[in-house]
Amino acid sequence: MSQNLTMSPDLGKEDWDPDVITRMIFISPGAHVSEQEIVSEFHMLDLPLTIKNTCYGSMISGKSKDVYKAIEEIRKLDPNHIFTKERGFAPGDPRRCRGHRFGPREGFHQMEKEYRILGFVSEALENPKDVEVAKKEPIAVDEFKKIMNDCLESKE
Amino acid sequence: MVKVAIYPPNSLILADLIERKGHTPLVLQKQIRQKIKDPEIDSPPMNITEEDPIKGLKYAAIEVPSGVRGRMSIIGPLIDEAEAAIVVDGAPYGFGCIGCARTNELSIFLLRNKDIPVLELTYPTNQDETYVMVNDVNEFIDSLEEISGEE
Numbered sequence: 001m002s003q004n005l006t007m008s009p010d011l012g013k014e015d016w017d018p019d020v021i022t023r024m025i026f027i028s029p030g031a032h033v034s035e036q037e038i039v040s041e042f043h044m045l046d047l048p049l050t051i052k053n054t055c056y057g058s059m060i061s062g063k064s065k066d067v068y069k070a071i072e073e074i075r076k077l078d079p080n081h082i083f084t085k086e087r088g089f090a091p092g093d094p095r096r097c098r099g100h101r102f103g104p105r106e107g108f109h110q111m112e113k114e115y116r117i118l119g120f121v122s123e124a125l126e127n128p129k130d131v132e133v134a135k136k137e138p139i140a141v142d143e144f145k146k147i148m149n150d151c152l153e154s155k156e
Numbered sequence: 157m158v159k160v161a162i163y164p165p166n167s168l169i170l171a172d173l174i175e176r177k178g179h180t181p182l183v184l185q186k187q188i189r190q191k192i193k194d195p196e197i198d199s200p201p202m203n204i205t206e207e208d209p210i211k212g213l214k215y216a217a218i219e220v221p222s223g224v225r226g227r228m229s230i231i232g233p234l235i236d237e238a239e240a241a242i243v244v245d246g247a248p249y250g251f252g253c254i255g256c257a258r259t260n261e262l263s264i265f266l267l268r269n270k271d272i273p274v275l276e277l278t279y280p281t282n283q284d285e286t287y288v289m290v291n292d293v294n295e296f297i298d299s300l301e302e303i304s305g306e307e
Contacts, residue, residue, distance in 0.1 A: 015193070016193055016195065017193075018190070018193055021189065022189075024168075026168060083168055083169070083172040084172060084175070085166075085168040085171050085172065085183070085185070086171070086183050086185035086186055086189075087185055088184075088185040088186075088187075088188030088189040088191075088192060089188075089189075089192060095192075106253075107166065107253065110164070110166055110167075110168075110251065110252065110253055111168065113248070113251050114167065114168045114169055117169070117280055117286050118168075118169065120280070120282075120283045120286035120287070121169055121173075121286055121290055123283065123286075123287075124286055124287045124289075124290035124291070125290065128290075128291070128294075129287065130291065131284045131287040131288055131291070133284050133285055133288050
């Protein structure tokens with residue numbers, strides 16, 4: 001696993017700038033836009049951003065003012081199906097990018113878990129309604145006794 | 157605008173739902189970004205320095221393992237800043253980014269003890285439960301708006 005002990009990266013001026021932030025843009029299942037449309041829209045905004053096309057959506061990096069402006073614009077395409085979150089490392093950073101190391105990227109497993117319910121979240125945002133979920137309760141003692149006795153009798 | 161701590165602190169869904177309503181989610185990635193932009197640390201994943209367990213002493217006693225204190229040095233400032241919190245309980249193994257059950261317990265304990273509004277949710281497993289979660293989060297955030305409006 002020594003390959004995963006990453007190298008000291010050769011960082012540029014932008015990488016050290018505390019005002020430069022990175023956001024991940026996720027498209028939930030059932031969205032009305034594609035990853036490519038999102039990336040094209042980012043380019044059309046003509047803001048000084050680094051844009052990366054990914055399997056889940058895209059990733060943008062740049063000055064915080066520009067990034068938040070771009071996100072505000074991009075959300076308008078499909079507000080209920082576009083989700084965003086912060087990312088600590090810049091796109092393609094050798095300390096996290098899979099192009100330079102083995103195994104899934106840190107944070108991938110969390111993303112995978114949340115993506116499974118992301119479609120339901122979009123649905124809940126799109127068609128809000130009150131839902132009652134029955135609480136799971138333990139079985140009544142009498143019923144438990146009955147099942148237990150049935151099992152014991154059938155065993156004999 | 158209210159600063160809302162979330163648990164797990166890297167959650168996409170919780171952070172996004174909070175941002176949609178115009179509040180600030182306190183996410184771990186911001187802390188990590190601060191850390192990796194620190195010119196003194198150039199080789200993550202070994203990005204916990206010997207200073208961190210000392211900073212973590214603010215949140216955990218000296219007998220607590222250094223791993224917990226090291227993690228608390230990153231998560232602790234988020235808990236200090238929090239004006240409200242949303243915690244997801246009963247999540248499956250692997251949900252969350254901390255990788256340490258004791259740090260999870262300590263962070264949730266600190267959030268509960270902080271005298272701030274805390275919403276505790278159960279991890280949804282189907283569509284109906286997700287509806288309940290989203291409705292609960294939205295109601296909670298709306299109630300925060302009333303609090304911040306009163307102030």
